[in-house]
Amino acid sequence: MLHTPPVEAFHSFIEREQRRFLAELTEWLRIPSISSLPDHKNDLARCAQHLAQSLAPLHPDRVEIWPTPRHPAVFASWNQAPGQPTVLIYGHHDVQPVDPISEWASPPFEATVRDGRLYARGATDDKGQVWMHLKAIETLQRCLGRLPINLSLIVEGEEEVGSENLIGLFREHSKDLEADVVCVSDTDMFQPGVPSICVMMRGLAYFEIRLQSASGDLHSGSFGGAVLNAATALSRLLAELHTRDGRIAIQGFYDDVRAVSEAERAAIRTLPFDAHIFRQQAAGAPDFGEQGFSPLERLWIRPSLDINGITAGFQGPGSKTVIPSVASAKLSFRLVADQDPARVESLLRAHLARACPEGVQLELTTLHSGFPYRAPVDKPVFSLAKKALERAFGRPAVFVGEGGSIPFIRQISDATGKPCLLLGFGLPEGNAHAPNEWLSLDNFRKGIESIALLYEELGRTNPR
Ligand SMILES: [Zn+2]
CATH class of the missing domain: 3.40.630.10 (Zn peptidases)
Structure with missing residues (x-):
């Protein structure tokens, strides 16, 4: 035998x-x-x-x-x-x-x-x-x-x-x-x-941010231009989480990202990756991400941050002239070695505390995490x-x-x-x-x- x-x-x-x-x-x-x-x-x-x-x-x-x-x-x-x-x-x-x-x-x-x-x-x-x-x-x-x-x-x-x-x-x-x-x-x-x-x-760190700017919604005719709008404040916070060239703009966020050797990157480059098929699988979404990294590298060896949902103000059909007092968003990070979801949470918390306009109440809740x-x-x-x-x-x-x-x-x-x-x-x-x-x-x-x-x-x- x-x-x-x-x-x-x-x-x-x-x-x-x-x-x-x-x-x-x-x-x-x-x-x-x-x-x-x-x-x-x-x-x-x-x-x-x-x-x-x-x-x-x-x-x-x-x-x-x-x-x-x-x-x-x-x-x-x-x-x-x-x-x-x-x-x-x-x-x-x-x-x-x-x-x-x-x-x-x-x-x-x-x-x-x-x-x-x-x-x-x-x-x-x-x-x-x-x-x-x-x-x-x-x-x-x-x-x-x-x-x-x-x-x-x-x-x-x-x-x-x-x-x-x-x-x-x-x-x-x-x-x-x-x-x-x-x-x-x-x-x-x-x-x-x-x-x-x-x-x-990749690991995961999933959060919900909630901003409250007033104790109730306001009329935009009576108050518009004279008070802070929670939806505007949230939009600005969210927009400032990335730099224009695709990096995550949170101080210290990349400190724990393990460097990947040139040999490992070269091995990724030899894989039969088809950009056209990738674009199709991505439902035609335009490219985005850190400069200097290929799509596979962005997915495998670099962390990412995505806004998964935004909620604020009036969302029914037609118009309603309202200044929302509350705005919230769900966002998630995909993490790479050696990032720690708890450390990402504290960095995000510090970043938001610095960026949040005065007088606005900010709550951050962790929904999910994994190394x-x-x-x-x-x-x-x-x-x-x-x-x-x-x-x-x-x-x-x-x-x-x-x-x-x-x-x-x-x-x-x-x-x-x-x-x-x-x-x-x-x-x-x-x-x-x-x-x-x-x-x-x-x-x-x-x-x-x-x-x-x-x-x-x-x-x-x-x-x-
Ligand atoms: Zn399975």
Whole structure:
């Protein structure tokens, strides 16, 4: 069995078994585990049960369902490779709602294959990717007769509702979840055929600003020109948050932004980025951002600030000559390493206090926050993962960033003290969270193969 190199053994095993792999996944996808809808609470429990039962044939040492105040998580572990590294696999078994249902070409919970794609809610986000890990474990067991490393797995049921109990589970079960690296498959590849490891993910700091200039609204005929207008004051404050050349004008804001080396920037420049497609995806919005940085750099290695909503005064049809006494806005920062949302809040607070006109009451509320994540790419597991992806996909793997935020990545990495390897097999056009979500079957096969190759390589080289 060991005479053929694993890459070929794995490849032919996966080819041979893929129909069964898909049929099994289809059964799991049938369970509508929509975590945000209270009516589906039992489905989440069923979904966890189904996963736990599916793990049994893989002979883990332990399989457990961990209840939480909302939806259960599933835990399993294989400690069958003494002295070898341990990988903790993270995934989630809950899914997004399916509305609008009329836009689905096939029912969201009856997985359907069309044109090399598996269409279903959860096909990529994230049941399909969790399944790839299960099938990689099976591939290793069947082709090598054993697991080359130790593994544990946590699949939570609350990712789509903010992972509110995940860190609690990490605290409660810190011994069980100890590992050398955490592998998360819940992100996208840069482009079809381009295997990718996400090594930077922006954090978030979301605020609401409220200005009050008077105890009630005033008539613009009686007072206009003689008193301060809250909407005008807010507009000025908001406009002054950026300089004209696209930088964020808050004193000290860039102090903690980690410098990115010329080599890393050069690597970003080699990615097949198409400005035309980007413009299309951006719905034709004109370019904006810091001078001297490309769009990808602005999204991945530089922070941003956006006004998400503005509310003030009269907004009905027709006209009303009013001076609003209250104006408010929601705004959010995307943060990069090593920015800290709490420090951003205090800088913003100081900036607004300086800029706010006298006599106006200003309130600042934090609505949401999360730290950015930057992977320690010099750790050997990152180059091993690149190599495994390259062997499975037949094309060099790339390090990419993510402009959005998955705050728990940094929380998991902090809680375990270990790097997170974001090995994602979704595609940007894969409709995660939208109707007609799909998983590329090519990625499904090659993803299983890459994961198996990575674990095999980790076992053989045993890096620390
Ligand atoms: Zn997800």
